[in-house]
Amino acid sequence: MExxxxxxVVVSQVVQRLRGTHLHSHLEREAKECLHRPEIRIECLKEDxxxxxxxxGWERKLQNAVYRELHVLPQxxxxxxxxxxxxxxxxxxxxxxxxxxxxxxxxxxxxxxELGVPLARKRPVREQKELLQKWSEMGTNEPDLSHFRPVxxxxxxxxxxxxxxxxxxxxxxxxSCRSHLGLIQVSLNVKDIPEMREFFCExxxxxxxxxxDDHTSFPPDLFESDHICLGKKVLSExxxxxxxxxxxxxxxxxxxAHLWALILNCSNxxxxxxxxxxxxxxxxxxxxxxxxxxxxxxxLTASNDDYxxxxxxxxxxxxxxxxxxxxxxxxxxxxxxxxxxxxxKGQSGAEDGTSVYPPxxxxxxxxxxxxxxxxxxxxxxxxxxxxxxxxMYVRYFFRLHSISSSPSGIVSLCLQFEKLLQVYLPQLxxxxxxxxxxxxxxxxxxxxxxxxxxxxxxxxxxxxDRILGYDSMEILAVLAAAVFAFRAENLMEVTSLAAxxxxxxxxxxxxVMPLLQxxxxxxxx
Amino acid sequence: xxxKRKECKDSGPCRLWTGWTVFLxxxxxxxxxxxxxxxxxxxxxxxxSGQLEASxxxxxxxxxxxxxxxxxxxxxxxxxxxxxxxGRLFQMRLPTKMADASSTLKVFSMTDxxxxxxxxxxxxxxxxxxxTDTSRPGVYVIDVTFPHGQAVKIREISFKNYYTAFLMVRxxxxxxxxxxxxxxxxxxxxxxxxxxxxxxxEGSQDYFSIYRHQMLVDPDDVTSVRLILRQPSSAWLNFTLxxxxxxxxxxxxxxxxxxxxxxQLTPVDQVPDLQGLPNPQTVASSIQQMxxxxxxxxxxxxxxPIGRFDSTLQTQDLQLAR
Numbered sequence: 060m061e062x063x064x065x066x067x068v069v070v071s072q073v074v075q076r077l078r079g080t081h082l083h084s085h086l087e088r089e090a091k092e093c094l095h096r097p098e099i100r101i102e103c104l105k106e107d108x109x110x111x112x113x114x115x116g117w118e119r120k121l122q123n124a125v126y127r128e129l130h131v132l133p134q135x136x137x138x139x140x141x142x143x144x145x146x147x148x149x150x151x152x153x154x155x156x157x158x159x160x161x162x163x164x165x166x167x168x169x170x171x172x173e174l175g176v177p178l179a180r181k182r183p184v185r186e187q188k189e190l191l192q193k194w195s196e197m198g199t200n201e202p203d204l205s206h207f208r209p210v211x212x213x214x215x216x217x218x219x220x221x222x223x224x225x226x227x228x229x230x231x232x233x234x235s236c237r238s239h240l241g242l243i244q245v246s247l248n249v250k251d252i253p254e255m256r257e258f259f260c261e262x263x264x265x266x267x268x269x270x271x272d273d274h275t276s277f278p279p280d281l282f283e284s285d286h287i288c289l290g291k292k293v294l295s296e297x298x299x300x301x302x303x304x305x306x307x308x309x310x311x312x313x314x315x316a317h318l319w320a321l322i323l324n325c326s327n328x329x330x331x332x333x334x335x336x337x338x339x340x341x342x343x344x345x346x347x348x349x350x351x352x353x354x355x356x357x358x359l360t361a362s363n364d365d366y367x368x369x370x371x372x373x374x375x376x377x378x379x380x381x382x383x384x385x386x387x388x389x390x391x392x393x394x395x396x397x398x399x400x401x402x403x404k405g406q407s408g409a410e411d412g413t414s415v416y417p418p419x420x421x422x423x424x425x426x427x428x429x430x431x432x433x434x435x436x437x438x439x440x441x442x443x444x445x446x447x448x449x450x451m452y453v454r455y456f457f458r459l460h461s462i463s464s465s466p467s468g469i470v471s472l473c474l475q476f477e478k479l480l481q482v483y484l485p486q487l488x489x490x491x492x493x494x495x496x497x498x499x500x501x502x503x504x505x506x507x508x509x510x511x512x513x514x515x516x517x518x519x520x521x522x523x524d525r526i527l528g529y530d531s532m533e534i535l536a537v538l539a540a541a542v543f544a545f546r547a548e549n550l551m552e553v554t555s556l557a558a559x560x561x562x563x564x565x566x567x568x569x570x571v572m573p574l575l576q577x578x579x580x581x582x583x584x
Numbered sequence: 585x586x587x588k589r590k591e592c593k594d595s596g597p598c599r600l601w602t603g604w605t606v607f608l609x610x611x612x613x614x615x616x617x618x619x620x621x622x623x624x625x626x627x628x629x630x631x632x633s634g635q636l637e638a639s640x641x642x643x644x645x646x647x648x649x650x651x652x653x654x655x656x657x658x659x660x661x662x663x664x665x666x667x668x669x670x671g672r673l674f675q676m677r678l679p680t681k682m683a684d685a686s687s688t689l690k691v692f693s694m695t696d697x698x699x700x701x702x703x704x705x706x707x708x709x710x711x712x713x714x715x716t717d718t719s720r721p722g723v724y725v726i727d728v729t730f731p732h733g734q735a736v737k738i739r740e741i742s743f744k745n746y747y748t749a750f751l752m753v754r755x756x757x758x759x760x761x762x763x764x765x766x767x768x769x770x771x772x773x774x775x776x777x778x779x780x781x782x783x784x785x786e787g788s789q790d791y792f793s794i795y796r797h798q799m800l801v802d803p804d805d806v807t808s809v810r811l812i813l814r815q816p817s818s819a820w821l822n823f824t825l826x827x828x829x830x831x832x833x834x835x836x837x838x839x840x841x842x843x844x845x846x847x848q849l850t851p852v853d854q855v856p857d858l859q860g861l862p863n864p865q866t867v868a869s870s871i872q873q874m875x876x877x878x879x880x881x882x883x884x885x886x887x888x889p890i891g892r893f894d895s896t897l898q899t900q901d902l903q904l905a906r
Contacts, residue, residue, distance in 0.1 A: 137791035139742055139827070148789050225785070227747055227821050246819060248784040464785060 068135050073128045081330045082124050089117055116297060123299040127324040130454060130530065133393040147395035149464050151225055156395050156462040159219050163422055164399050166210050171348055174206050178348050178401065178416060187343050194339070198362075198371040204355045209425035213507040216424075216460060217242075217500070220470060223462065240492060241477030242499045247464055249475040250533065252482065256579055259529065259537075261307040262572075264580050269309025270521040270572030283311075290314045299324055307528035309521055309572070316437040322527050323450040327443040335442035338380035345383075349417040353378045357428045366516050370435035374428050377445050381452075387419035390453035395463035396420075421457075426504075429511040430456050433519050455532060459507050472506050472536040473499055479540035483582060487547050496559035502539040505566075509535060518571040538571060541578035545569070698829045699736055702729050706813070706824055722816055728809040728828060738803035740831040742793040747823035748813040749782035750775050753794065755801065756808035767807055772799040775814075782817035796833075 077083060090108050093099060099107045112118050136145045147153050171178055182190070193199065221242040224230070228246065239246075250258060262268065267282030277283070286308065293301050294317055302321040310318045320326070342350075357374050361367045367374075381387070391398055398420025400413045431448050438444040458468045465471065480488045480498055491498050505513055509532070510522060525534050543550065546562055553559045708721035730736055735758050753773035759766060773794060779787040796803060809830065815823040 137742070137793060139744070139829075140791040144789075144791070149785060150789060227823075229819055229821050246784050248781060248786040 065135050069129075069132065072132060073125055076128050076132075077121075077124055080124070081328065082120060086112070086117055086121065089115070119297050123297070123321070123324045126299045131390070131393060146391075146393065147463050149225075152223070152395065152462050152464055152470075155219065155223055157397070159216075159462060160397065160399065163210055167348070167399075167422060170207070170210075176348050176351070180346050182344060182346050186346075190343050194343075194376070196372055197375040200354075202351070202354060204351060204358065207351050207355045209356060209359075210352060210422055212425040213504045214500075216469075216507070217503045220462065220473060223470065239477075240481060240488070241474075242497050243470065243474045243477060245470065245474070247471050247474055248466070249471055249478055250466075252479070252579070255533070255537065258531075259534070259575075259579055261528075262525070262576055262579060264576060267308060268572050268576070269311065269524075270518070270570070271576065273309075287311045287314070290318065294318065294321065297321065303528055303530065305528075306524045310524045312517075312520075315520065315524070319437065319527060320443070320447060323447060323454070325443070325446040325450050327440060327446070331446050332442045334386075335380060335445050338383050338445075339376075341383040342379045347382060347417055349382050349423065350379055352423055353382065353428065356423055356425060360426055360512065361428050361432050364432070364512055367429075367432040367435070367512070370432060373435050373441065373444065374431055376441045377431050377448055378423070378428060380445055381449060382417045382419055382421075382423075384419045384449065385415075387421060387449065387453060388415065390457055391420060394457050394461055395465075395468075396457070396461040421452075424460060426508050426512070429508050433511050433516060433523065436516060436520070454530075455526060456509065458532065459509065467532040469507065472532060473503065475533060475536040476502055476506070476539045479536065480543055483540065483578075484544060484547055487543065487550055490551055491553075491559060494554050494556070494559075496553065496556040498543060500556065501560055501563050502543070505539055505542075506535045510538065510566075513566045514569065514571060515567045518569065522571050534575070537578060538575060541574040542566065542569065544578055544582070545574055697739065697831045697834060699832050700731060701809075701830055702731065703828050704728070720818070720821070722814060722818075724813045724824060726811040726813065726825065726828070728811065728830065730807065730830075733807060735805040735807050736830065737833045738796065738806055738809075738830055739833040740793050740795050741809070741828070742791070742831065743828040744791050744826040745778050745787065745789060746826055747779070747788045747820045748815055748825055749777065749779045749817065749823075750814040751778055751794075751825075752776070752812040752814070753799070754810040754812065755803055755806045756810070757801075757803075758805040758807055760805065769810070770801045772801045772803060774800070782815060783819050 089112065093108060093111045096111070099111065109118075133145050143153060147156070167178075170176075190197075221244070223243070223245055225245055228244075230244070256263070260266075267286065269283070269286065272282040273279075290305060290311055291314065293305050294314060299321055302318050306318055306322060325331075353375070357371060357378070361374055362371050388398060398415045399422065401416040403412050403414055430452065431444075434444055434448055434451070438447060455467070458465060459472075460469065462468070462470060477488075477499055488498065509526070510519055514522065522534065522538065526532055542563065549562045550559060553562060704727045706724035706726045709723040709725060710719075710721035712719075738755075741753070751773065752771065752775060754769050754771050756767045756769050759768055776794070776798075778790075778792060779785075811825060811828070813823060813825060
C-alpha cells in the first residue's frame with residue numbers, strides 16, 4: 060500500500076477506538092465550556108478552541124491516548140488477509156496454540172468435574188456480606204485448597220514449545236550450519252549482537268544509567284541529580300512518549316510510580332475507580348472456579364516470597380477483579396490466543412448461549428500472581444494498582460504465555476537466549492548440552508515470569524523500566540544470557556541438570572544493569 | 585471509488601478537483617439509493633458449496649462440487665492446472681420493484697476487478713537432473729495467462745507467500761507499434777524481497793500486493809505474466825506463491841455516463857474569472873470536509889466499551905466448550 064493510504068487507515072482505526080471513550084466526552088465538554096471565555100472569538104473559532112485545549116493540557120492527554128492506541132494497534136494488514144492471519148501469520152503456530160488451549164480447557168473441565176466445583180456460581184447473601192467485610196484482608200481466609208492444582212506450570216509450557224515444528228523446515232539428520240543445537244527448533248528472526256547494540260544504544264557504556272551511576276560511590280552531580288531533574292520535568296509536561304524515552308535510562312524511585320502510569324496512560328480518574336468498584340461487586344456476587352486457582356497460586360508463590368508476602372491481600376484484590384474484567388478481551392485482537400468459551404444452560408427462562416470463561420479469557424497458571432507482586436511496591440490504591448497491572452498485561456505479559464512469532468513473544472525470547480549463548484559462550488553451551496542440562500530448561504522459568512521473584516525487587520524494577528522504555532521484552536533474553544555468562548566458570552564444572560540449577564538457584568544478589576551493559580557492550584566474542 | 589482516487593492522484597493536481605466532485609456526486613447518488621431501499625428485502629442466501637476455479641476444465645461448471653482443499657501437512661510438489669481459485673459463489677435475492685423509479689441498482693463484486701486467469705504449475709529450474717539430484721531447486725517459474733488471449737491493463741498482482749524469498753516479475757506485452765502486433769517480454773519487477781532473511785520465518789506466510797507504481801514498466805496490454813520465485817536458503821522443503829490474483833484497472837466506460845454539464849467545467853490552466861466569488865478550490869475542499877463530517881456522523885460506530893458491567897454468570901450450569 061502507498062504510505063498515504065496506510066496512514067489514513069491507521070488514523071481511522073485510532074479515531075474509531077477513541078471515539079466514545081471518556082476522554083472524548085471530556086474534550087467535548089471542555090470545548091463547550093470554553094466558549095464562555097472572552098478570548099474565544101467567533102471568526103476564528105476553530106483555532107481559538109484548539110489553542111485553548113492545547114494550553115490547558117487536553118491536547119497532551121489526547122496525544123498520550125493516541126500514543127497508547129498506536130502501541131496496541133496491530134500492523135495494517137493486506138486486504139486479503141483473514142483476521143487470524145493478523146493475530147498470527149504462521150499457520151503451524153496457530154495450530155500449536157489451538158492445541159495448547161484445548162489441553163488447558165480439558166484440564167480445567169476435568170478439575171471441575173472431579174472436584175464437583177461448578178465453574179461459576181452465585182454467592183448466597185450471607186457469604187456476600189462476609190466477603191465484603193473481609194475484602195481488605197482476604198489473606199486471612201483459609202479455604203481448603205488441597206485438592207486444587209494449578210492448570211499448568213511453566214515447564215509444561217516449555218515442553219510444548221520444544222515440540223514446535225515447522226512442517227516446511229528441512230530437518231534431515233545431517234548436521235549443518237543451521238542445525239538448532241538448543242531446544243527451540245523454529246527459525247524465527249531474532250536480533251544478533253550488533254543489532255542489539257543499536258537497539259539498546261541507551262544502555263551503552265558512555266551513557267549514564269540508574270542502577271549503575273547512582274551508586275553511593277559516585278557523586279550525584281555526575282548523573283543522578285540531572286536525571287532526577289529531567290524526570291520531574293517530564294512529569295510536569297505529562298508527555299507519554301517522552302516518559303518512555305526517559306525510562307530507558309532508569310526511573311528514579313520517587314518518580315517511578317507516576318512515570319509508569321504516564322507511560323501506560325493509566326490515570327486514577329473517577330471513571331477508573333468506578334470500573335474497579337463494579338468489578339469488585341462482580342467478585343462479591345459470583346464465585347468462579349478460577350478464583351480458587353488464584354488463591355492457590357498466591358499461597359504457593361507470593362506468600363512464600365520474602366519480599367512479597369506482605370502484599371498478599373492486594374494480590375487477591377487485583378487478581379480476582381482481573382478475572383472478571385471483560386475489557387481484557389480486546390487484547391485477543393492482536394494476541395495469537397483465543398479466549399476459551401463455555402456453554403451456558405439457561406435457568407428460569409434465560410436463553411442458552413456461549414460466553415467466555417473466565418470473563419477476561421485468561422486462565423491463570425502457576426506463577427501468574429508474580430506479575431502483579433512487584434507493582435505493589437509502587438501503588439497503594441487498589442484501583443490504580445489494578446489499572447496499571449491490566450495495562451502491563453495487555454501490552455507485554457500476555458506474550459509470555461502464548462505461542463506466537465512476535466519478536467517479544469516467548470518463542471522468540473527463548474530462541475534469542477539460545478543463540479546469544481551459542482555465539483558468546485559456545486564452550487559453555489556445548490558442555491551444558493552434553494551433561495543434559497540444556498540452558499533453556501533453567502532460564503525458561505525466569506523469562507516466563509519476567510524475572511519476578513528471582514531478582515531483588517529494586518533490580519527487578521530497574522529491569523521493568525527498560526521493558527517499558529524499549530516497548531519490548533527482548534531484554535529478558537539478554538539478561539538471561541548475561542546471568543549465564545556471569546556464572547560461566549561455576550557452570551563449566553557441573554555434571555548434571557540439578558547441579559546447574561543449584562548454581563543458578565539464587566539470583567537475588569545480582570545487579571542487573573552492570574550485567575546487561577557488560578554483556579552487550581563490553582564482551583569480546 | 586478507490587481506483588478513481590488513485591488514478592486522479594497519479595495524473596497530478598490538474599484533475600484533482602474534477603475527481604473530488606465526481607466522488608461527491610457519486611456518493612450522493614449512492615446515498616439516495618441506499619435511502620430508498622425497502623428494508624429487509626435483500627436476502628443473502630449464503631455461500632454455495634463451490635469455489636470458482638479459473639481453468640478450461642473447471643469442475644465447478646461440471647457439477648458444482650467443492651474443490652478439494654490441500655491439507656497443511658501434504659504440500660504438493662506442483663499444482664495442477666485447475667486449482668487456481670479466483671472467486672466464490674453465493675446467491676443473493678434482490679427485489680425487482682424499486683420504490684423510486686429513477687434509482688438504479690448496481691451490484692459491485694467484492695473480488696474487486698480480479699481477472700480470471702490460468703495459473704500454471706510451478707516449473708523448477710535447476711542445474712542437473714531434477715529427478716536424481718538430491719538438492720532441491722532454488723528457482724521456480726509460474727506462468728499466468730489470460731483466457732482468450734485478452735490483453736489486460738494490470739492494477740495489482742496479489743498473492744499469499746509461502747516461503748519464497750525473492751520475486752521477479754516479467755510481462756509479455758502486446759506491442760501496438762509493430763505491424764504484426766507481436767508480443768515481447770519485459771521485466772517489471774527485479775528481485776523484490778518478500779522475506780527479510782531467506783533463512784528465517786519473517787514474511788514467509790504473509791499476503792502481498794504488487795501495484796502498478798512499483799513496476800518498472802507500465803503493465804498495459806499484458807497478455808501473460810511470468811513470476812520467477814527464488815529461495816536461496818536450503819532450510820525450506822518447498823516454496824511457492826498461493827492464491828495469485830491479477831486485478832485490472834477499472835475501465836473508463838463509467839465516465840461516459842457523466843451528465844453533459846461535466847464537460848463544461850473549466851480546465852484548471854485557464855484561471856476562471858472569479859468576480860468576487862470564492863476560489864473554487866477552497867469551496868471544493870470545504871464541501872469535501874463537510875461531506876466527510878456527515879459521513880462520520882452517520883456511521884457513528886465506536887469501539888470503546890460502554891463501561892457497563894456485563895454479568896453473564898447468572899446461571900449455574902456452565903460447561904466449557906471443547
